[in-house]
Every structure is written in structure tokens, then in C-alpha cells.
Amino acid sequence: MSNQPLTDSINPTANLRLRSVKSAHRWQVVVLIGLILCSMVTLATTFGIVFMLIYESSGFFLSDEIELSRFVTDTRWSLGQSKGEKFYGIWPLLSGTFRITGIAMLIAIPMGLIAAIYLSEFASQRTRAFLKPVLEILAGIPTVVLGFFAVTFITPYLLSPVGEFQVFNGAAAGIAVGILCLPLVASLAEDALQSVPRALREGAYGLGSTRFEVTVKVVLPAALSGIISSVLLSLSRAIGETMVVVLAAGSTPTFSLDPRTSSQTMTGFIVETFKSESVVPGTLSYYSIYAVAAVLFLITFTITVAGQIIRARYREVYE
Amino acid sequence: MLILNLVVVILLTLLTSIAFQGGSWLSWDFLTSNHAEDNPEASGVYQAIIGTFVTCLVCGLFAIPVGIGTAVFLEEYKPSNFWLRQFHGLVQLNINNLAGVPSIVYGILGLTVFVYMFGVFGKIEVNQPAPIEMGATYEYQIKTLGKEWVRFKAVDRNVNFFEVTEPVEITFGDGTTAMLNVIPKSESIPTDKELKLRSVFSGAKGSIFRSYSWYYFQFPFGKGVLAAGLTLALVILPIIIIATQEALRGVPDSLRQATFGLGANRWQVVKGVVLPSATPGIMTGAILAMSRAVGEAAPVLAVMGGVLGTTKGLTSLMDKSPILPITIYQWASDDNNQFENLSAAAIIVLLVFLLMMNAVAIFIRYRFEKRNRP
Numbered sequence: 066m067s068n069q070p071l072t073d074s075i076n077p078t079a080n081l082r083l084r085s086v087k088s089a090h091r092w093q094v095v096v097l098i099g100l101i102l103c104s105m106v107t108l109a110t111t112f113g114i115v116f117m118l119i120y121e122s123s124g125f126f127l128s129d130e131i132e133l134s135r136f137v138t139d140t141r142w143s144l145g146q147s148k149g150e151k152f153y154g155i156w157p158l159l160s161g162t163f164r165i166t167g168i169a170m171l172i173a174i175p176m177g178l179i180a181a182i183y184l185s186e187f188a189s190q191r192t193r194a195f196l197k198p199v200l201e202i203l204a205g206i207p208t209v210v211l212g213f214f215a216v217t218f219i220t221p222y223l224l225s226p227v228g229e230f231q232v233f234n235g236a237a238a239g240i241a242v243g244i245l246c247l248p249l250v251a252s253l254a255e256d257a258l259q260s261v262p263r264a265l266r267e268g269a270y271g272l273g274s275t276r277f278e279v280t281v282k283v284v285l286p287a288a289l290s291g292i293i294s295s296v297l298l299s300l301s302r303a304i305g306e307t308m309v310v311v312l313a314a315g316s317t318p319t320f321s322l323d324p325r326t327s328s329q330t331m332t333g334f335i336v337e338t339f340k341s342e343s344v345v346p347g348t349l350s351y352y353s354i355y356a357v358a359a360v361l362f363l364i365t366f367t368i369t370v371a372g373q374i375i376r377a378r379y380r381e382v383y384e
Numbered sequence: 385m386l387i388l389n390l391v392v393v394i395l396l397t398l399l400t401s402i403a404f405q406g407g408s409w410l411s412w413d414f415l416t417s418n419h420a421e422d423n424p425e426a427s428g429v430y431q432a433i434i435g436t437f438v439t440c441l442v443c444g445l446f447a448i449p450v451g452i453g454t455a456v457f458l459e460e461y462k463p464s465n466f467w468l469r470q471f472h473g474l475v476q477l478n479i480n481n482l483a484g485v486p487s488i489v490y491g492i493l494g495l496t497v498f499v500y501m502f503g504v505f506g507k508i509e510v511n512q513p514a515p516i517e518m519g520a521t522y523e524y525q526i527k528t529l530g531k532e533w534v535r536f537k538a539v540d541r542n543v544n545f546f547e548v549t550e551p552v553e554i555t556f557g558d559g560t561t562a563m564l565n566v567i568p569k570s571e572s573i574p575t576d577k578e579l580k581l582r583s584v585f586s587g588a589k590g591s592i593f594r595s596y597s598w599y600y601f602q603f604p605f606g607k608g609v610l611a612a613g614l615t616l617a618l619v620i621l622p623i624i625i626i627a628t629q630e631a632l633r634g635v636p637d638s639l640r641q642a643t644f645g646l647g648a649n650r651w652q653v654v655k656g657v658v659l660p661s662a663t664p665g666i667m668t669g670a671i672l673a674m675s676r677a678v679g680e681a682a683p684v685l686a687v688m689g690g691v692l693g694t695t696k697g698l699t700s701l702m703d704k705s706p707i708l709p710i711t712i713y714q715w716a717s718d719d720n721n722q723f724e725n726l727s728a729a730a731i732i733v734l735l736v737f738l739l740m741m742n743a744v745a746i747f748i749r750y751r752f753e754k755r756n757r758p
Contacts, residue, residue, distance in 0.1 A: 099453065100454070100461065113493055180391065206679075207679025213727060218398075305487065307488045307681075308713060332682070335492070335686070346503055362485065
């Protein structure tokens with residue numbers, strides 16, 4: 066380090082000091098190596114996930130029983146059942162996932178955005194101090210609890226009076242996932258709105274705009290990239306959500322748009338397959354876990370990357 | 385405004401419906417007993433609480449130091465070396481991506497790596513010892529002619545049954561040792577009682593008996609709390625790193641510059657100035673991440689399976705154990721409707737757990753903010 070000669074010239078006990086600086090330097094190198102090793106863990110996790118998904122799902126796709134073309138086109142999936150002919154079209158699982166995600170987004174995006182706009186632009190200090198913790202508590206509720214809520218409350222008390230819903234249905238799961246995503250959208254979008262500088266707002270007020278006009282015409286466009294990335298993040302969260310759908314959405318994969326029926330999702334299939342103790346490494350149903358997980362990972366990864374690109378490219382930076 | 389009221393209503397409905405359903409099932413017995421098959425009245429969450437605690441301990445012990453280390457590397461060390469700089473950027477990019485990976489994928493990773501280790505050590509079978517292990521003793525147990533179970537040391541741990549043909553040293557149930565008396569099949573049973581107690585016919589089979597100490601360790605880890613805890617650690621690692629980075633960014637640069645000016649090197653600055661003043665932020669982030677781990681069920685379900693209870697309890701880190709979220713899940717999907725109420729009671733326990741952790745986080749934030757105020 067550059068302070069070594071300085072210590073040398075000033076300090077009469079330079080010899081002693083020099084040694085300690087040296088050992089401090091050596092210690093610093095040791096620490097740096099330790100920190101790099103820590104950072105390696107996250108890299109290793111990513112490489113582990115990617116390698117695992119490719120390596121193990123190749124056992125599925127390269128199997129003699131599987132044709133890749135039927136995996137991407139067939140609309141029947143029966144790998145969860147032990148008997149009968151094997152169908153392995155991914156579409157029923159995909160349709161289950163997107164049905165539930167769609168309902169969840171219908172709830173989370175409008176409500177979350179309105180909540181964020183209200184909190185950031187209209188709420189008084191006191192309402193904020195009350196509502197922010199409420200959103201934080203809602204965000205901290207474990208997903209398995211929301212799944213339980215969907216089965217014991219949403220289906221029997223909210224949905225059954227309105228229409229003919231199966232005991233386990235996609236709508237209840239979708240609503241619960243929506244509740245789960247709402248605080249996420251709200252807090253991320255609020256952060257984005259808050260980071261719009263005060264000067265922009267003041268300028269618009271100075272031109273005679275109302276508070277509503279300022280919000281809609283100035284603040285929202287300025288925060289748009291942050292809002293979109295918050296929506297994308299919650300979208301990928303909804304797609305990967307597991308415990309709610311396992312509890313509430315049922316275990317029959319169906320290829321339809323009807324939210325009243327049982328709709329197994331990709332994550333739901335993975336968990337159901339794990340639960341049946343028959344899964345042994347080397348069997349087709351074992352490999353099918355990885356194949357489905359690979360599709361799931363590909364979708365969420367694409368969404369995450371898209372969110373990052375949008376945030377990086379379209380972010381308005383104010384000094 | 386209406387929407388926000390709706391949020392409050394949702395939260396209240398959720399909490400009251402659960403309190404209504406599970407409240408009457410909460411009792412001291414519920415907290416101190418274990419899951420009983422087909423008997424909701426006698427079931428409880430004792431093992432699940434212990435399991436949750438141990439799993440989270442493993443998770444925190446791994447994730448918090450590694451997370452803080454990574455964040456310090458990302459925030460405080462801006463390397464000048466070309467390769468290190470590339471590495472630095474890659475890690476930062478990677479963390480943002482990892483935060484978006486579904487937790488079930490981490491669960492599959494945990495299963496593949498921690499439980500099976502990609503099958504490098506061959507297929508892992510039931511009733512076969514793990515490839516590498518420590519802290520386990522293998523004995524054969526055999527019934528002597530005096531109807532007494534005795535044990536003797538196993539030479540090969542992979543052999544489940546062993547035919548006795550030669551005398552070996554045996555241990556009785558009360559700990560006393562003796563030599564085994566092997567008599568040929570043609571001879572009759574000895575009449576002497578003491579001799580009868582330690583005699584077997586030649587060719588009698590002893591079956592393997594494994595006993596594990598509390599520090600029992602095996603590799604691959606198998607379906608146990610160690611594997612589950614490490615998997616959870618991977619899940620919350622990005623959260624801890626991001627929270628720690630935020631906390632480190634909040635430390636004013638003037639503090640760093642002043643310490644550099646005193647002749648400190650980078651690590652001394654980090655250790656002596658930056659980390660202490662970022663502690664409240666780091667600790668709040670770590671506790672919030674841990675509370676995420678407490679409520680996470682999917683990855684553990686993938687790694688350990690849906691365990692509801694074990695007969696011997698948690699004796700070492702390689703053992704399976706139920707945890708609260710999985711207990712909730714299994715009870716909620718049980719055919720017996722009584723278990724649904726129990727599940728609600730378990731949810732109350734879990735929420736109280738989470739509430740306490742959050743209260744600690746808020747307390748720390750409040751305490752340190754007060755102290756650090758100029």
C-alpha cells in the first residue's frame with residue numbers, strides 16, 4: 066500500500082510499524098480471497114441450475130419414449146398418472162400456469178398500481194404511516210398460508226355463491242396469487258414514483274396543472290420504466306408461485322380457458338411428482354420434473370432479463 | 385383510497401378466518417405433541433417447531449456470512465484487475481437474475497446437488513450407507529439362545545446380514561461385554577444359564593444395526609435438515625445480498641475517505657467503519673430474509689419430501705424433520721377435515737414466529753437509528 070513509506074519516515078519505531086502494515090496487507094489479501102469465494106457461491110448456483118436443467122432434462126428429451134415435437138404440440142399431459150397411455154404435451158400445464166397468472170395479474174396490476182399512486186402522490190403522512198406496514202405485513206405472509214386461505218375461504222365463500230366452481234379451481238388460486246403479488250407491485254411501483262424528482266412535479270404545478278394532471282401526465286410517464294419492471298417482476302413471481310397453486314388449483318392438468326376447473330400448473334406438477342414417493346432417479350417421471358422445470362426457468366428467466374433491459378434502457382435519469 | 389381499504393379488508397379477513405378456524409385448537413398440548421396419524425386431537429407441532437428452528441439456523445449460518453461477504457465485495461471492492469472486474473460485473477448481473485428464479489427450482493437444485501450429488505456416487509438406495517460418512521457406528525445384533533439381544537461390531541458396513549461362525553466380542557443391552565460362544569448345530573443347547581445367554585448356533589444370522597451420534601455427517605447429505613437448510617440459504621442469498629448492498633450504499637462516503645486518510649487499508653476501512661455503521665440495515669435485511677426462509681415450503685418439500693413426523697426425532701443434521709410450512713400444507717390437504725383446523729392452528733404458530741422476527745427487525749432499526757442520529 067502507498068502509506069508504507071509515509072509510516073517509515075514519520076514513525077521512529079518504523080520497524081515495528083512496517084511489520085504490522087505488511088501483515089495488515091497480507092490479511093487484506095486473505096480477506097479479498099474470502100470475499101471472492103463468497104461471491105463464487107451465487108455464480109455456482111446459477112451454473113448449477115443451468116447445468117442441472119440441461120443435463121437432467123436431456124434424460125427426458127433424449128429418451129426413446131419421447132418425441133420433442135409432441136412435447137411442444139400435444140395438448141394432453143398424463144405423466145402424473147402411473148397408469149394408461151403416456152401423453153406429454155406441455156400445453157395443459159402451460160395453460161394452467163397462464164390462467165392462474167392471468168387472473169393474478171388482473172388483480173395485482175390495477176390494484177397495486179392504484180395503491181402505489183395513491184400512497185406516493187395523494188396520501189397524507191399519517192395514512193402512509195398506517196398503510197405501508199399493512200402492505201409489508203401482507204407481503205410477508207407465507208405463500209402456504211395464502212394457499213390455505215384460498216381453499217378454506219375464497220372457494221367456499223367468495224366463488225361458490227357466484228358460479229359452479231370445482232373444489233379445487235384455477236380462479237381461487239389466481240385470486241390468492243394476486244393478493245400475493247399486490248404488495249410487490251405496490252411497493253416497487255411506489256419506489257419508482259418516489260424517485261421522480263420533485264422539480265418535475267413543481268414545474269407542472271407552476272404551469273397550472275391539477276394534482277391529477279401532474280400524476281397522470283408527468284409523474285407516471287417519468288416512472289414508466291420502473292413501473293413496467295415492477296409488473297414484470299411480479300409476473301415472474303406469479304408464474305413461479307408454488308404452494309398456493311398446489312393447495313388450491315387441484316392436480317388435474319386441463320387445456321382450457323375455464324378458470325372454474327381444476328388447473329394444474331408447471332410448479333404444481335413438479336410438487337405432485339415429488340410427493341409421490343415413487344420418484345426414483347432414472348425413471349421417466351423423474352426426468353419429467355427437470356423438463357418442466359427447464360421450461361419454467363426459461364420463461365421466468367426471459368421475463369427477468371426483459372425487465373432488466375427495460376429498466377436499463379428506458380430509465381430516465383435525473384440529476 | 386377504496387383499493388387501500390380493500391387491502392386492509394383482505395388482510396383482516398385472512399387473519400380472522402384463520403384465527404376463527406384454528407384458535408380453539410391452540411393449546412399447550414398442541415405445542416408439545418407430535419403428528420399422530422388419524423388422530424387430530426392428539427396431534428401437535430413440537431417436532432415441526434424444532435425442525436423449523438434447526439433448518440433456519442443452518443440456513444442463516446450459511447446465507448448471512450456469505451451474503452454479507454458478497455455484498456462487501458460488490459460494493460466496497462472495485463477491482464482494477466481486468467479479470468476481477470469482469471468477475472465483479474458478472475456477479476452483480478447474476479444476483480439480479482437469481483432473485484427472479486422460482487423457489488421450486490432452487491428446491492430441485494438442492495435435491496440434485498445436496499441429496500443426490502448428480503448421482504456421482506452411484507444410485508442412493510434405501511438401507512444402504514452413504515458413500516462418505518462420519519460419526520456412525522455399525523453393529524450386528526443377534527438373539528442368543530438365552531433370548532437376549534446382543535451386538536457386535538460390524539466389519540463391513542455394506543453387508544446387511546452376517547453369519548456367525550467364529551467367537552466375537554459382544555455387548556449386552558446393559559453395556560457389559562463378553563465373548564460370544566458359538567456352538568455347532570449338531571450340539572444341544574447348553575443348560576448353564578450364564579453360558580446360554582451368550583451362546584448362538586453356528587451360522588446364526590446377525591442383522592445390521594446402525595447408531596448415529598449427534599455429529600453424524602454423510603456426503604451426499606441425503607434428505608435431511610442440512611440439505612434443506614442449505615437449499616433455503618440459496619433461496620434467500622440474493623435477498624440478503626441486495627439488502628446488504630443497500631445498507632452499504634447508505635454509509636456516507638466521507639466516513640470512508642476520512643478513514644483512508646488516517647492510513648487504513650481497504651479491509652480496515654470496511655471492518656472498522658463501514659460494517660459497523662451499516663449494521664442496523666444489514667441486520668434488518670438479514671432478519672427479513674430469514675422470515676422469508678421460515679415461511680418457505682416449496683424448496684424444502686422438494687428436498688425432504690412431505691415429512692409430518694419421525695419416530696426418533698431430530699438427532700443429527702442428516703435426519704429428516706417436519707417443518708411448520710410443510711406441516712401446514714400436509715394437514716390442509718389431508719382428507720380428514722379436522723386436520724384443516726389443526727392446519728389453521730399451525731398457521732397461527734407460524735405467524736406468531738414471523739411477527740416476533742419482524743418485531744426484532746423493527747426494534748433493531750429503531751434502536752440504531754436513534755443511536756446513530758447526530
